[in-house]
Amino acid sequence: MxxxxxxxxxxxxxxxxxxxxxxxxxxxxxxxxxxxxxxxxxxxxxxxxxxxxxxxxxxxxxxxxxxxxxxxxxxxxxxxxxxxxxxxxxxxxxxxxxxxxxxxxxxxxxxxxxxxxxxxxxxxxxxxxxxxxxxxxxxxxxxxxxxxxxxxxxxxxxxxxxxxxxxxxxxxxxxxxxxLQELNILDTKSFLKKRSDREIFNAYLTVGGVPEYLKWLDKESSVFLSLCHNAFTSGSFFSREYEKIFTSSLANNKHYQEIIETLSKHKFLSREELATKLKISSGGTLSTLLTDLDKCGFISKYHPYNLNDGTNIIRYAIADNYLHFYFNFIKPILTNIANGDYDDAPQSAIKMDSYAKWLGFAFERWCRRYNRLIAKILGFSGIQYRSGAFFSRTTNKKDPGYQIDLVFDRADNVYTICEIKYLQSPAGIKVISDMEKKLSLFPNKGNKTLHKVLICNEGADSSVLERAYFDQIITCKDLIEAS
Structure with missing residues (x-):
């Protein structure tokens, strides 16, 4: 039997x-x-x-x-x-x-x-x-x-x-x-059913929609305390997960980790910059390694929305949320964690202002990835469009760090330009000057209509609303409800 x-x-x-x-x-x-x-x-x-x-x-x-x-x-x-x-x-x-x-x-x-x-x-x-x-x-x-x-x-x-x-x-x-992909934000809300929208997004931006990771963020009275306890105490789950990722997902090749660790030190790198830093050829071997890491979802490549896939202006960046968090907050103090230095007060291992700033970058990546959801909220999902970040050789010369977080080049003769913020409170008046600075270097080819959008988890305060500068404002609640 x-x-x-x-x-x-x-x-x-x-x-x-x-x-x-x-x-x-x-x-x-x-x-x-x-x-x-x-x-x-x-x-x-x-x-x-x-x-x-x-x-x-x-x-x-x-x-x-x-x-x-x-x-x-x-x-x-x-x-x-x-x-x-x-x-x-x-x-x-x-x-x-x-x-x-x-x-x-x-x-x-x-x-x-x-x-x-x-x-x-x-x-x-x-x-x-x-x-x-x-x-x-x-x-x-x-x-x-x-x-x-x-x-x-x-x-x-x-x-x-x-x-x-x-x-x-x-x-x-x-x-x-x-x-099989990660859970989306709505399913994450169902998974973390007792948590606020803010905590749900904090969890997702930190470890992604990976069910096993989300479990570990739902064990204490707050997502933040759960994260600290399971990342910064000796033998903790998140402090030990990094090595296991490569064991299960990729064959034994040291270059995979070298690429990830090199990218972890930069917001993005070009292919040539990666090859130089790794001291390997920019040819087929590097292509294979990057393709494998991309297939695993560990890294992603992107180019200006207005150029096709064959362009040489390509940036590579870490795509996996957990890996971002690991390199920013766990790896620099890994020895201290192993020694139990934070066992009594694990939340002391992370500075809240650094974590908040990091969540902002994570939110930018999330919005670019889920551009279709944003188009749906803004009411033009049925219109053909190209989307992505905007940067160019010209902007790189004038301002090397310049980038518009998300642009929709729409077939109905409109550019939807998105300013993305992840803040502790509603966005203040400075968000308008930030947007104006970025628009000053944006080439409006064809003199299209500019549709200005603010995506901010907490919305905007009265000083921004009274100016009526942005055509639409999207909050975390809007993003979850539309998923």
Whole structure:
């Protein structure tokens, strides 16, 4: 008798409506299917798959980081022996994944089975041999059961895309793909249901919409106290998470961390600046490394909104919220944290004014990423537009740090220019002079109408409202309600 994996219904499972519907539709199709799921560490892949398929018979085989191929074989056989309650399988010395799949197929010939390969990059040791052998097993064994679902899940997006999604071995074989992203801000509000809008945004800007991270920010009376306790005490979760991210998401290559650590010291860098600082060629090797980090969601590249993707004016920056926080506030005092210097008063490890300023930069990044939401609030989401930050070679010469945070170049002959602030109180009159300074260097080609927008978490005070300078003002409440 096979004792499949038992999954409890998860009380704190929020969001993922689109992904759950897709997985339930696959379940109801009653045809053999391959589901490929990938995303960064801690984003909730396992919870999604287990909750979606908990009414099915699940055989889950999980790879372990650092094991050799032979050790992965032995570990997979141990897991299978537990499911089928047969200790003799522990003594079977398989030499290939084909042998393993042959054995698994004997137990999954009939019924609603889900064969779930977790942390596939470790099972496969970052090579494509497992996928090649899986092709034969799928074509000749597994798909004979019309109710079977094969799940291939991994925390290394570059591996999952290059070796699995784009693999010729699995091409055109009832394949479904889910790139699981972070929770959005509305789902984060549901997750942190007792928190104020301000605390919800503070949490999101600090660690992103990563469910496992958000849990750690909901353990004390405030998000801030939870953050301090779980970032600045010895052995704390966030102080130890950094090294684990690279272990699960990328193959062992020192250059990945070198790029992240170099970018952590700058708001952004060009490709040439990165190559110079890393002392490596600006050619193909660097391209591959940057692409892999981009696929993992750790960095992003952006260019002026008015130039196409082929432009040479590209800036690279860290995109992951947790990594931003780690490099700014944890890494500089990591030795002190390990020594327990802040155990009695962890909030003393961070200066509130520095944290508040940092949240402002994080909010700018968030607004650029969710530009479609902002367009929806402003009422022109149905109009074609290009959006992004604005800077140019000319502005770089006049003011090297110049940048308009967010510009919408709209097809209806309008530029929507956004000034973005994240403050402790409503924006004061200075926000107008800040905007005017930026507009003085903005080239209004075609003499389009300028639509001036203030995006500020706390809105604006009476001195700004009385001037009626901004055409529209967006607050955090507006952003959450529109999500």
């Amino acid at each position: 096979v004792q499949a994996l038992f999954i409890h219904e998860m009380e704190r499972f929020v969001g993922r409506t689109r992904e759950l519907k897709k997985l339930h539709d696959i379940d109801e199709e009653s045809e053999p299917s391959i589901v490929i799921v990938y995303g960064r560490r801690r984003v909730g892949k396992t919870e999604l798959l287990e909750q979606a398929f908990r009414d099915r018979n699940i055989l889950k085989f999980e790879g372990i980081e650092g094991l050799s191929e032979a050790e992965q074989f032995a570990n997979a056989m141990r897991q299978l022996a537990n499911y089928v309650q047969d200790d003799l399988l522990n003594k079977v010395n398989i030499k290939s994944w084909s042998e393993f799949f042959d054995i698994v197929a004997k137990y999954t010939k009939e019924g609603r089975w889900t064969i779930y390969l977790e942390e596939l990059q470790w099972l496969a040791n970052y090579e494509d041999k497992l996928i090649s052998e899986l092709k034969y097993a799928w074509d000749n064994l597994f798909r004979r059961n019309s109710e079977i679902i094969l799940v291939l899940c991994g925390s290394a997006p570059s591996f999952m895309l290059d070796k699995v999604v784009h693999s010729k071995a699995l091409y055109n074989r009832s394949q479904h793909e889910i790139h």
